[in-house]
Amino acid sequence: MALALRHGGSVALWRLPNAEAPTLLLSLQPLLLSGLPPAIEATAPAGFAFYPFQDGDTAEAMLLPADVVFDGQQLTLSPTLSPEAVAAAHRVLAEPDAPTDLAWHVSPQPVPITADRAAYEALVATGVAAIQAGQVQKVVSSRAARRPLPAGFDTLQAFEELCRQHPRAFVSLVSAPLAGTWLGATPEVLVEVDGAEFRTMALAGTQPLTADVTAHTAIWRQKDIEEQALVSRYIVNCFKHFRLRDYDETGPRTVAAGNLLHLRTDFRIDLRRVASPTFGTDMLRLLHPTSAVGGMPRQAALDFLQRHEGYDRTYYSGFLGPINLPAGASRLFVNLRCMQLRPTEAVLYAGTGLTAESDPAREWEETELKLRTVGSVLD
Numbered sequence: 001m002a003l004a005l006r007h008g009g010s011v012a013l014w015r016l017p018n019a020e021a022p023t024l025l026l027s028l029q030p031l032l033l034s035g036l037p038p039a040i041e042a043t044a045p046a047g048f049a050f051y052p053f054q055d056g057d058t059a060e061a062m063l064l065p066a067d068v069v070f071d072g073q074q075l076t077l078s079p080t081l082s083p084e085a086v087a088a089a090h091r092v093l094a095e096p097d098a099p100t101d102l103a104w105h106v107s108p109q110p111v112p113i114t115a116d117r118a119a120y121e122a123l124v125a126t127g128v129a130a131i132q133a134g135q136v137q138k139v140v141s142s143r144a145a146r147r148p149l150p151a152g153f154d155t156l157q158a159f160e161e162l163c164r165q166h167p168r169a170f171v172s173l174v175s176a177p178l179a180g181t182w183l184g185a186t187p188e189v190l191v192e193v194d195g196a197e198f199r200t201m202a203l204a205g206t207q208p209l210t211a212d213v214t215a216h217t218a219i220w221r222q223k224d225i226e227e228q229a230l231v232s233r234y235i236v237n238c239f240k241h242f243r244l245r246d247y248d249e250t251g252p253r254t255v256a257a258g259n260l261l262h263l264r265t266d267f268r269i270d271l272r273r274v275a276s277p278t279f280g281t282d283m284l285r286l287l288h289p290t291s292a293v294g295g296m297p298r299q300a301a302l303d304f305l306q307r308h309e310g311y312d313r314t315y316y317s318g319f320l321g322p323i324n325l326p327a328g329a330s331r332l333f334v335n336l337r338c339m340q341l342r343p344t345e346a347v348l349y350a351g352t353g354l355t356a357e358s359d360p361a362r363e364w365e366e367t368e369l370k371l372r373t374v375g376s377v378l379d
């Protein structure tokens with residue numbers, strides 16, 4: 001890791017939901033993508049995708065090639081590596097890492113503009129007015145928040161702490177020269193292709209998990225039910241593009257994610273029944289950004305955010321995850337409950353789905369709760 005970081009390379013360290021051990025990927029140079037999300041079929045290059053909310057001027061869409069992959073047991077080196085790089089990789093992996101020596105990348109972009117309570121509540125009120133005026137059906141507004149790094153903050157320890165706190169989340173640490181360093185624990189699958197199965201989910205609606213309100217006892221407001229139903233409908237509409245009616249739909253049911261509860265519907269498709277060999281890639285390109293992070297109708301919601309949100313989300317609410325590691329298995333997650341690490345501070349991100357019934361004060365509180373998922377490692 002130290003070698004990759006020191007020589008301008010990139011690092012992705014992730015722990016899949018319910019997995020025991022993390023996987024480490026080192027890439028000597030990130031591959032920049034432009035425009036479309038990466039291909040994920042079995043013949044596509046293996047790597048780690050790190051894709052922004054919107055591919056734009058300030059956040060590059062990246063695929064970190066799988067030059068060196070270590071899953072805790074097996075070391076795999078890319079056949080394209082030079083003999084010197086192979087020797088260096090073996091040397092470095094034989095040594096224990098000295099975490100204090102790690103030079104994490106810092107984003108070349110300025111710290112994003114943050115919204116205080118009054119500014120965020122005003123944004124929510126504008127969103128609700130746009131919904132009531134019929135310009136959009138749903139919009140997901142968001143904000144960034146700055147927090148100082150505590151003395152002695154250790155990035156790898158924070159990753160381990162998130163793994164411990166969130167066994168069912170996709171926990172990730174990504175560090176790349178053009179993106180900076182990002183740490184997160186997301187509950188939301190965007191697209192998974194595993195052999196002959198395709199999976200995605202509609203995740204929306206939020207309430208705090210408490211001693212009295214658990215996944216078994218939660219009762220949902222109409223606002224949350226509608227908000228989540230819109231995400232499900234969006235996914236089903238994407239299936240319709242492929243004239244696909246043969247899918248398995250489970251839910252919505254209540255799931256816990258850290259200190260929060262959400263409503264979730266799971267979708268599964270048997271790829272042997274799908275004619276298109278590029279179905280996974282095509283679905284990824286249709287789904288991102290889903291209405292769980294943008295809104296509905298998609299373009300109208302994105303235009304609203306562009307005009308009113310007032311800051312650059314960069315990689316927050318983009319997607320990330322391994323592609324073809326191992327071959328035929330790609331697991332991409334929405335980059336939620338995440339933070340960008342800088343030398344003395346962290347920038348945390350959270351958003352809330354708005355409908356015509358949204359109350360600005362409640363939406364602010366909801367962002368505060370969401371910020372705690374990763375913010376807990378800064379306490």
Ligand SMILES: C=C(O[C@H]1C=CC=C(C(=O)O)[C@@H]1O)C(=O)O
Pocket residue numbers: 140142188203204205206262291292293336337349350351352353354370
């Ligand atoms: C946009 C976020 O969450 C999404 C996922 C689940 C529930 C959501 C909600 O209730 O608003 C959001 O759509 C975020 O965590 O920043």
